[in-house]
Amino acid sequence: MTIVATGPSSAAADRAGRGIGPLLRAWRERRRVSQLELALRADSSARHISFIETGRSRPSEEMVLRLAEHLDVPVRERNALLLAAGYAPRYPETALDNPALDALRDGMERLIQGYEPYPALVVDGTYTVLAANRGIGMLLEGVPESLLTPAPNAMRLTLHPQGLAPRIRNLREWRGHLLAQMERQIALQRSDGLRALYEEVAGYPVPEDAAGTGPAEPAGRVPYFALPLRIEHAGRTLSFVSSIATFNTPMDITVAELAIETFLPADPATVKYLHTLVG
Known part of the structure; x- marks a missing residue:
């Protein structure tokens, strides 16, 4: 088997600097999901989703992961959402030859x-x-x-x-x-x-x-x-x-x-x- 080592990327960290609001809104719009629909999926409220997107509310770590799951956000980008919300990344990036x-x-x-x-x-x-x-x-x-x-x-x-x-x-x-x-x-x-x-x-x-x-x-x-x-x-x-x-x-x-x-x-x-x- 040919192994090509893979390592962490700085792109997710760069995007995290924008704050979670714009990132969450971008993923929601990319998936063509309304605030109300996302709220229903994540057992939240449209008002809370709106507050997160506008920066008026900081979601819990659990909420970030729940929203990412319901928006089918790739694992790499879930780390960016966590960083943007002020939490440590959850998912490691292990080199394949590790x-x-x-x-x-x-x-x-x-x-x-x-x-x-x-x-x-x-x-x-x-x-x-x-x-x-x-x-x-x-x-x-x-x-x-x-x-x-x-x-x-x-x-x-x-x-x-x-x-x-x-x-x-x-x-x-x-x-x-x-x-x-x-x-x-x-x-x-x-x-x-x-x-x-x-x-x-x-x-x-x-x-x-x-x-x-x-x-x-x-x-x-x-x-x-x-x-x-x-x-x-x-x-x-x-x-x-x-x-x-x-x-x-x-x-x-x-x-x-x-x-x-x-x-x-x-x-x-x-x-x-x-x-x-x-x-």
């Missing part, structure tokens, strides 16, 4: 290795690849070393003109799917790094002859049950559908931002070919 996370790392490694020969990888909140199995390595064969070191990024590897993009047979659809996924994340959380990555990969050129103007599945085959990634490897077109898993109720920022993406073969031909590679 011995305290040994069991987590070992579990993720066993999971993605057990998924072979199908591809699987682990990424952080800005799609830095923290671990990958041999199925991913197979797809990345021939990708320039400059895109693989020092810390490869899954979005960059997929959409860069020197990465996987030229091999993706339905590039326009898959690119649109990935950009929309990033847009949803940006809308739900404050991440300068994610926004910068989005602007970078969205600016990569797309060949005029890139596939993607017609059906994703070849004629005569059973239609796919989800948008597939159709990618060329060794003269064959392999088809995968992806799923992303995250951890339930994380109490650490690093763990909260981890995601395990697995690629399930979308047709029998892909299954058969992958198993021949390990047979």
Whole structure:
């Protein structure tokens, strides 16, 4: 498993200097929740929520956490809300190579290795690849070393003109799917790094002859049950559908931002070919 150490960010502390009122209002408006609706969810009153947002009332630590929970505020940003209200951060940010996370790392490694020969990888909140199995390595064969070191990024590897993009047979659809996924994340959380990555990969050129103007599945085959990634490897077109898993109720920022993406073969031909590679 490749470990990329992660450490605390000063961004949350910078935002905390504004006070909790503006931060709370911004999250409430981002979630499109009225003061009354938030008050009902948090067993409070619209007047109290209004007083917090205008600075006329200081919420308790318990209230800050309750409001953050009902607004689905990311764990990293909950620390910013606590700091802004005058309380100590509640959630640590443990480096992934810290011995305290040994069991987590070992579990993720066993999971993605057990998924072979199908591809699987682990990424952080800005799609830095923290671990990958041999199925991913197979797809990345021939990708320039400059895109693989020092810390490869899954979005960059997929959409860069020197990465996987030229091999993706339905590039326009898959690119649109990935950009929309990033847009949803940006809308739900404050991440300068994610926004910068989005602007970078969205600016990569797309060949005029890139596939993607017609059906994703070849004629005569059973239609796919989800948008597939159709990618060329060794003269064959392999088809995968992806799923992303995250951890339930994380109490650490690093763990909260981890995601395990697995690629399930979308047709029998892909299954058969992958198993021949390990047979």
